[in-house]
């Protein structure tokens with residue numbers, strides 16, 4: 001199953017820590033307040049603008065960049081105000097990741113700063129060989145092909161020997177087409193196989209332990 005995998009590609013937010021953590025709420029609030037401030041609207045208006053930006057450009061950040069409404073680096077300023085102490089160490093996940101054969105990368109639509117804070121709090125910094133963030137991707141987010149190509153090229157990854165984990169199913173379509181094994185990290189039963197090389201797992205460490 002996963003025996004021929006030597007590269008492990010991990011999304012960060014809502015994949016390495018639960019989607020219902022207080023951190024997810026802070027991220028949403030940070031993005032909405034930034035939009036509200038720059039468009040001169042309230043949080044309800046910001047929510048509407050954000051969903052338009054995401055629908056058209058993939059992420060609010062890319063929308064901000066393309067429309068020129070907010071400078072991308074200014075946009076990411078909200079990360080400096082996030083209280084990362086709302087998440088704590090995950091020694092079980094750390095042990096499982098450390099035991100994976102080969103290289104382990106984080107591929108995120110967030111910034112390297114954000115990834116560093118989150119990995120540090122989770123106690124996973126030493127388990128990860130590299131981070132590919134939204135700035136490395138020239139602000140082009142998953143699930144765009146340009147982002148995936150840049151990520152694969154940057155670490156010299158052979159897709160057929162790689163497995164990718166992400167809580168957003170849409171981010172796994174391109175990787176699956178390239179021959180990657182994909183694992184959609186989402187709720188329900190601990191894990192199940194959806195098709196050849198396609199899995200869904202609610203319990204990430206449990207899935208890895210059972211299938212390596």
Ligand SMILES: [Mg+2]
Nearest residue numbers: 011013014167
């Ligand atoms: Mg995610």
